[in-house]
Amino acid sequence: MSSKITIYDVARKADVSLATVSRVLNNPGRVKEKTRNRVLEVIKELGYRPNAIARGLASRRSTNVGLIVPTFSRASISEMTDGIADVADKYNYSVFLNVTHNERELQTDSWENMIASQVDGVLLASDQMSEEEVNRLLNETIPTVLLGSRDSQHRVPAVLIDYESASYEVTRKLIESGNRDIAFLTVKDEFEINKLKEAGYLKAIGESKLPPRILTFDDKFEVSIGEFNDFFANEKAPDAVVSIRDSIAIGFMNAAINSGLKVPEDLEVVGFQNTQYTLMSRPQLSTVSVPTYDIGAVAMRLLTKLMNNEEVMNEEVILNHSFIWRGSTKK
Amino acid sequence: MSSKITIYDVARKADVSLATVSRVLNNPGRVKEKTRNRVLEVIKELGYRPNAIARGLASRRSTNVGLIVPTFSRASISEMTDGIADVADKYNYSVFLNVTHNERELQTDSWENMIASQVDGVLLASDQMSEEEVNRLLNETIPTVLLGSRDSQHRVPAVLIDYESASYEVTRKLIESGNRDIAFLTVKDEFEINKLKEAGYLKAIGESKLPPRILTFDDKFEVSIGEFNDFFANEKAPDAVVSIRDSIAIGFMNAAINSGLKVPEDLEVVGFQNTQYTLMSRPQLSTVSVPTYDIGAVAMRLLTKLMNNEEVMNEEVILNHSFIWRGSTKK
DNA sequence: TTGAAAGCGCTAACAG
DNA sequence: CTGTTAGCGCTTTCAA
Numbered sequence: 001m002s003s004k005i006t007i008y009d010v011a012r013k014a015d016v017s018l019a020t021v022s023r024v025l026n027n028p029g030r031v032k033e034k035t036r037n038r039v040l041e042v043i044k045e046l047g048y049r050p051n052a053i054a055r056g057l058a059s060r061r062s063t064n065v066g067l068i069v070p071t072f073s074r075a076s077i078s079e080m081t082d083g084i085a086d087v088a089d090k091y092n093y094s095v096f097l098n099v100t101h102n103e104r105e106l107q108t109d110s111w112e113n114m115i116a117s118q119v120d121g122v123l124l125a126s127d128q129m130s131e132e133e134v135n136r137l138l139n140e141t142i143p144t145v146l147l148g149s150r151d152s153q154h155r156v157p158a159v160l161i162d163y164e165s166a167s168y169e170v171t172r173k174l175i176e177s178g179n180r181d182i183a184f185l186t187v188k189d190e191f192e193i194n195k196l197k198e199a200g201y202l203k204a205i206g207e208s209k210l211p212p213r214i215l216t217f218d219d220k221f222e223v224s225i226g227e228f229n230d231f232f233a234n235e236k237a238p239d240a241v242v243s244i245r246d247s248i249a250i251g252f253m254n255a256a257i258n259s260g261l262k263v264p265e266d267l268e269v270v271g272f273q274n275t276q277y278t279l280m281s282r283p284q285l286s287t288v289s290v291p292t293y294d295i296g297a298v299a300m301r302l303l304t305k306l307m308n309n310e311e312v313m314n315e316e317v318i319l320n321h322s323f324i325w326r327g328s329t330k331k
Numbered sequence: 332m333s334s335k336i337t338i339y340d341v342a343r344k345a346d347v348s349l350a351t352v353s354r355v356l357n358n359p360g361r362v363k364e365k366t367r368n369r370v371l372e373v374i375k376e377l378g379y380r381p382n383a384i385a386r387g388l389a390s391r392r393s394t395n396v397g398l399i400v401p402t403f404s405r406a407s408i409s410e411m412t413d414g415i416a417d418v419a420d421k422y423n424y425s426v427f428l429n430v431t432h433n434e435r436e437l438q439t440d441s442w443e444n445m446i447a448s449q450v451d452g453v454l455l456a457s458d459q460m461s462e463e464e465v466n467r468l469l470n471e472t473i474p475t476v477l478l479g480s481r482d483s484q485h486r487v488p489a490v491l492i493d494y495e496s497a498s499y500e501v502t503r504k505l506i507e508s509g510n511r512d513i514a515f516l517t518v519k520d521e522f523e524i525n526k527l528k529e530a531g532y533l534k535a536i537g538e539s540k541l542p543p544r545i546l547t548f549d550d551k552f553e554v555s556i557g558e559f560n561d562f563f564a565n566e567k568a569p570d571a572v573v574s575i576r577d578s579i580a581i582g583f584m585n586a587a588i589n590s591g592l593k594v595p596e597d598l599e600v601v602g603f604q605n606t607q608y609t610l611m612s613r614p615q616l617s618t619v620s621v622p623t624y625d626i627g628a629v630a631m632r633l634l635t636k637l638m639n640n641e642e643v644m645n646e647e648v649i650l651n652h653s654f655i656w657r658g659s660t661k662k
Numbered sequence: 663t664t665g666a667a668a669g670c671g672c673t674a675a676c677a678g
Numbered sequence: 679c680t681g682t683t684a685g686c687g688c689t690t691t692c693a694a
Contacts, residue, residue: 006687012435017665018674022689049447053393054687056384057670067428071413073607078403085430086401093429094448097398099416116380117425221610257613276404279552280581280611282588337671348681355671363679385671388686665694670687677682 004047014042015131064094066114066122070102075275076292083296084291091304121303127191143306145299157315159299163193166288166321167200174240175208185243194244246271250281269328283327291319336379375463395425397445401433406606407623414627424471452634458522474637476630488646490630497619497652498531505541505571514544516574525575527649559586577602581612600659611615613656622650
């Protein structure tokens with residue numbers, strides 16, 4: 001009911017023009033204090049709330065940003081979203097959601113929808129982007145920041161960690177503690193990020209002249225659990241494993257323990273991301289800690305700068321990762 | 332660049348009035364096929380995308396809905412969001428995000444922001460709502476649906492499960508399988524939903540004249556883990572436990588096993604929600620399955636009806652729950 | 663410091 | 679079936 005009040009009502013009651021009301025809202029400094037206070041009072045009295053849509057149309061700025069993600073049912077995406085939402089709030093932006101389920105077509109649709117919604121900027125979390133998509137993105141004038149990934153040419157602003165180094169370093173640590181048969185756990189889908197992690201693993205393994213051992217499982221956790229059991233029933237267990245995801249690491253570890261192995265004595269396990277999952281396994285999971293919340297927060301902050309045409313030092317922000325050692329490794 | 336094209340450009344090039352273009356977009360049936368096709372072609376040719384903001388202002392419908400949640404770092408909220416996003420997409424609504432961190436003030440702010448954004452409806456996931464907030468909600472003309480909770484008076488449309496019955500039933504099953512010392516695991520925050528679960532537990536326990544045993548832990552999982560260990564160091568373990576959340580169930584179970592108990596032989600454990608966590612514990616967790624995705628999807632669908640003033644049979648939708656028995660119980 | 667007036671890009675009567 | 683004409687509620691020159 002109360003939302004029928006417009007800027008006209010305020011202007012009339014405060015006995016000023018609507019331009020003045022608009023000014024106290026947007027450029028309070030340009031209005032005499034006395035007038036300003038009177039207007040402010042009327043606004044409060046009437047419970048006036050400026051219509052963001054009308055404002056958007058007139059100013060050609062929606063103060064909305066779009067968030068495109070493959071799904072929310074992934075801990076990393078959710079945590080990012082909290083970071084995004086907090087910073088967006090601070091800078092008075094609203095966030096528009098779009099879930100693509102990793103389908104190309106939907107990702108394109110989402111994009112079109114965002115543009116049509118007149119968002120001022122876009123945050124994009126994509127597991128895989130084609131050249132074509134990157135180009136489309138580059139051709140729009142609307143600023144975009146990639147969350148936790150980047151395009152191969154580094155042409156799109158992005159916030160992420162150095163996955164390759166992280167994977168390299170953690171593999172090296174496992175080598176240094178004496179492991180020789182170190183496996184890398186990954187999934188069928190060839191997402192760029194996972195390829196980077198794999199590259200880091202291979203680099204460390206190669207430098208030490210150890211035999212690489214890449215184990216590929218199904219993307220769907222329920223399915224891969226079965227595969228883990230098969231693995232331990234039929235193959236020789238490695239000394240240690242690095243996994244692209246915490247969940248896979250835990251599933252693998254559980255299968256190992258159920259098959260009679262001891263963790264970390266017989267098998268050391270390291271995950272990636274430091275999700276809540278790591279605290280639920282027994283033993284708790286050692287992992288590469290990715291600052292997920294910060295990725296979202298920093299990306300949103302970067303986007304605000306881009307939207308305001310502020311000078312940006314570096315369009316690709318690499319955040320620090322770290323390692324968390326828990327019960328699944330010896331250390 | 333391509334977004335500068337307006338409905339005027341299309342009209343001119345297709346040699347029709349802008350009203351006709353608007354019609355092919357909104358009421359294609361009212362335009363002669365030949366004209367329609369010509370317009371459609373021009374639209375495609377020019378890459379015209381209607382400006383959602385202008386449309387919103389003119390039609391007084393934004394086709395946006397607001398989603399207010401305490402946080403995304405909770406598996407249940409995330410899954411709901413996927414359900415919401417999918418249905419919203421199907422009905423051509425966009426979703427606006429707002430994270431409140433369960434702070435009263437922010438919840439109010441969020442609400443104001445949503446109204447100012449001219450959303451056509453709101454989905455609200457709140458762990459706790461005061462009478463005052465419910466009243467404010469009721470006083471706005473904008474339709475609202477509660478996600479997975481309800482107000483005590485049942486005055487606000489809501490989609491949820493019958494938490495009390497679910498808890499009652501699962502407690503009964505534990506009683507029927509011979510357990511006598513059955514504890515209920517909960518947290519300090521007195522959220523309505525948890526109170527309902529507790530009520531169900533107490534009812535079952537009371538009916539069987541068993542002694543109730545309510546164990547309260549810290550809300551923050553990292554903290555409660557320590558408390559679990561203290562518990563098993565100092566107190567007599569129960570025969571079975573029902574937990575308000577999967578995570579707490581798992582933390583408790585891990586502490587029990589680490590203290591030398593066998594699950595499920597010495598201690599049966601049941602969680603609530605059926606999150607991904609349940610598959611990561613060893614043994615896997617038996618739980619009350621809550622159709623989280625569906626709660627989101629159904630709520631969004633209900634909201635579309637409310638926004639269109641369609642007749643709604645029942646404004647409070649109770650979805651079915653079920654029980655999933657895994658390794659943490661005997662069965 | 664304030665007001666008048668011209669739109670922003672579109673929808674929705676109302677005519678024709 | 680199509681065009682004309684008012685706005686939707688606000689921002690933003692331009693004058694005063």
